[in-house]
Amino acid sequence: MEEVKVGLVGLGTVGSGVYELIAQNGEFIAQKTGLRLTVKKILVRDLAKPRPVSSPPELLTTQAEEIFGDPEIKIVCELLGGIEPAKTYILEALRAGKAVVTANKAVLAEHGEEVFRTAQETGQALFFEAAVGGGVPIIKTLRESLSANRIQNLTAIVNGTCNYILTRMLEEGRPLPEVVAEAQKLGLAEADPSLDLSGLDSAHKIAILATLTQGSYISSEKVYVEGIEGLEPLDLAFAQELGFVTKLLALACLKEGGLEIRVHPTLVPQGHMLASVRLAYNAFLLKGDFVGQVLLYGLGAGAKPTASAVVADLLDAARQLQSGTSPPPLLYRASSPALIPMEEVVSRYYFRFSALDRPGVLSKIAGILGQHQISIASVIQKERREGEAVPIVMLTHEAREKAVRQALKEIDQLEVVAAPTKLLRILES
Ligand code: NAP
Ligand code: HSE
Numbered sequence: 001m002e003e004v005k006v007g008l009v010g011l012g013t014v015g016s017g018v019y020e021l022i023a024q025n026g027e028f029i030a031q032k033t034g035l036r037l038t039v040k041k042i043l044v045r046d047l048a049k050p051r052p053v054s055s056p057p058e059l060l061t062t063q064a065e066e067i068f069g070d071p072e073i074k075i076v077c078e079l080l081g082g083i084e085p086a087k088t089y090i091l092e093a094l095r096a097g098k099a100v101v102t103a104n105k106a107v108l109a110e111h112g113e114e115v116f117r118t119a120q121e122t123g124q125a126l127f128f129e130a131a132v133g134g135g136v137p138i139i140k141t142l143r144e145s146l147s148a149n150r151i152q153n154l155t156a157i158v159n160g161t162c163n164y165i166l167t168r169m170l171e172e173g174r175p176l177p178e179v180v181a182e183a184q185k186l187g188l189a190e191a192d193p194s195l196d197l198s199g200l201d202s203a204h205k206i207a208i209l210a211t212l213t214q215g216s217y218i219s220s221e222k223v224y225v226e227g228i229e230g231l232e233p234l235d236l237a238f239a240q241e242l243g244f245v246t247k248l249l250a251l252a253c254l255k256e257g258g259l260e261i262r263v264h265p266t267l268v269p270q271g272h273m274l275a276s277v278r279l280a281y282n283a284f285l286l287k288g289d290f291v292g293q294v295l296l297y298g299l300g301a302g303a304k305p306t307a308s309a310v311v312a313d314l315l316d317a318a319r320q321l322q323s324g325t326s327p328p329p330l331l332y333r334a335s336s337p338a339l340i341p342m343e344e345v346v347s348r349y350y351f352r353f354s355a356l357d358r359p360g361v362l363s364k365i366a367g368i369l370g371q372h373q374i375s376i377a378s379v380i381q382k383e384r385r386e387g388e389a390v391p392i393v394m395l396t397h398e399a400r401e402k403a404v405r406q407a408l409k410e411i412d413q414l415e416v417v418a419a420p421t422k423l424l425r426i427l428e429s
Contacts, residue, residue, distance in 0.1 A: 001037055004318040007067035007098075008042040010079035011060070013187040014103055014130065016053045017307030018099055019315075023053075029311075030297075035318045037311070041067050068092050077310065077316050078102040081191055087111055087337070094124045095393065097119075099317040103130035103310060106195075109204035109220035112211060116330045125320045125327045132205040133282050134160060136298040140211040140288075143330075149288030151213040154252045157429070158205040159278035160301030161189045162194040162228050162248040166265075167278045170246070176228070188280050188301040199227035199248065199424025202263040206250035209284075210261055213252065214363045215332035218261065224342040226264040235352060235422055238380070238393050239267050242350075246277040249427065258338030260345055267350050267426045274427075343402040348377070348426035351396070353411065354389040354419035357381075361416045362392065368414075372407040376398040389418035397428070400417035 008015055022029075043066075054365050067073055068089070076093035078100060080086040087107045093100050095118065102108070108115060108131055119126035129139045142151070157163050161183045162295050166255070168179045183189045195201045200220070207220035228248050239246045246265035253260045268275045273295055277283040282300025287293050299305035320327060355361045366376060375397040377411040381390060396404075408421050 001030060002033055002318070002322055003036045003038055003323065004314075005038050005040040005072050006075045006077055006314060007070065007073040008039050008077050008079065009064075009067065009086075010081070011042050011044050011051060011053070011055070011301050012081075012191075012278065014306045014310065015079040016051060017303030018079065018310045019053045019055055019388070021304075021307040021311050025311075029214055029315065031196070033315060035315055035322070036316055037318065040073055041070065041166060043067055061227065063156065064089065067264065068096055068165040073098065074321055075099045075101060075314060076102055077314060079310070080104070081106070083107055087115070090115055091118055094118050094122045094126065097122070097124065099125040099127075099227065099309060099321060101127045101313040101317055103128070105131040105201065105204040105208060109207040112208070112219070113217045113331075116217065120329045120331070123326045124328075125317045127156070127317055128208070129313050130306045130309035132158060132208055133296070133309075134298070134300040135233075135308045136282050136300060137298050137309070138209065138284050139212065139245055140294055141294070141296060142209060146286065146288050146291060146294065149290050150254065151252075151286055151288050152254045153287040154206075154209060154213065154284065155274065156206065156209070156250045156284040157247055157274060157277050157282050158250045158284075158300065159196055159202045159248055160282060160299070161193065162202070163277065163282070163300070164188055164280045166228065166231070166236070166246055166248065169231070169233050170240065173237075174235050175233065176231065186280070186287070190246070197227050197229050199225040199263045202248060202250045206252055206261060206263060206410075210252040210259065212330070214259070214337055215330075216336045218330055218336050218339075222261065222339050224262040224264070228265055230422070231265055232422075234391065235350075235424065238391070239350065242267075242378070242393070242395060243270050244268060244350075244426070245270060246424065247274060247277070249274070255340060257344070258340045260340045262342060262345070265267065265424055265426055269427065269429050272427065272429065343405070345401045346398050347428070348398055349374075349396045349403065349404055350426060352395045352422040353392045353417060354421070355392050356416045356418060357390045358416055362391065364414060364416065365392070365411055369396070369405050369409050372399075372403040374403060374407055
């Protein structure tokens with residue numbers, strides 16, 4: 001039986017889950033794999049903080065050197081979050097000849113070039129399954145199982161917090177701020193939940209997945225991002241009436257001109273596989289040129305599912321140390337594919353206009369849309385209240401984003417339009 005000593009960096013939601021999993025399943029794992037994972041030290045900020053797991057107090061330290069300077073610790077497991085000091089710790093561990101397991105998508109998506117290259121140069125293993133999809137093995141699937149495919153299309157629900165919030169808003173008609181606090185209590189949200197709501201966490205994740213599918217680094221700065229902060233229960237209800245469920249989607253699609261990579265709230269047809277993904281679940285719908293469609297589904301956040309991915313990575317890293325082999329490189333290609341700007345994306349759209357209910361209003365709006373070659377597929381206007389703004393909801397046929405933005409700019413300047421138009425994109429089926 002080989003004992004492998006691990007330094008845990010962070011004992012928050014995920015770190016506690018990892019500690020608990022090793023304590024609970026360590027013996028079973030050792031019998032099954034011949035590898036015994038032992039947590040030797042745990043780095044935290046505050047030694048006195050009450051924690052959900054009862055780790056012996058002598059394991060806790062606030063001195064990073066007790067982990068990075070200990071030659072017995074072979075694997076550093078970074079579970080802090082944020083960019084610094086997490087990035088420095090990851091690089092320091094790799095340079096000190098230690099394997100690294102991390103759940104930190106922010107560091108990988110914003111500084112992946114440096115981190116992946118350092119892993120390659122030092123010949124150290126770097127595993128990050130928990131950075132995307134919580135307990136869903138999407139990283140391994142892309143790195144190993146589907147590595148022979150060109151991934152033509154990846155459409156995913158990658159943020160458990162947003163999916164939880166959208167599910168509760170739709171099913172209970174509750175406003176967004178009320179549900180955010182609930183997601184925080186469940187340990188789903190980031191330490192700074194605006195990362196989830198703004199779509200940035202999803203952008204981090206889709207950038208990491210696109211890096212894997214393309215074999216070259218794609219920074220999250222290149223991803224077009226809209227979050228869910230502006231969504232109102234009214235839009236979710238209209239979408240439902242029209243046969244859609246509203247989801248925050250992350251998309252990476254290969255088109256003739258290059259790669260489209262974007263994150264935004266999207267109307268998903270009710271019969272679509274992603275429409276039934278509720279609460280903190282994530283789902284990844286992939287289309288490879290040889291394998292065809294593949295769907296992965298599971299819990300994308302929370303202590304236990306995330307710990308499941310982290311500990312599997314610890315075992316992979318331990319196996320690699322045991323065999324003395326070098327991990328395969330992550331970045332094969334020197335240059336990224338061309339990225340298609342958002343203005344050139346073609347989609348169907350949902351618009352909600354806030355217009356005064358006067359004769360001729362609809363024809364004015366339709367006229368501007370027509371001038372920009374935007375064709376209307378359907379319209380609903382519920383209430384008639386003379387002199388007051390009423391919602392007019394329209395669905396369009398396919399149109400180019402650039403034309404849509406210009407048309408809405410002109411429509412929102414009309415005297416009869418009382419508030420900026422809400423725009424949502426519709427998932428192509
Ligand atoms: P968290 O609950 O906020 O825990 C962070 C831990 O890091 C805490 O134990 C904290 O110490 C420690 N820490 C922070 N800054 C430190 C510093 N400068 N020095 C020493 N210790 C420091 O975060 P989390 O939810 O576990 O997330 C950890 C990572 O996993 C993040 O990268 C996150 O994006 C990722 N992730 C989270 C989930 C999830 O469901 N939560 C899922 C997948 C991936 P104290 O406890 O002493 O304050
Ligand atoms: N805050 C993230 C989410 C954690 O809700 O998806 C998992 O990465």
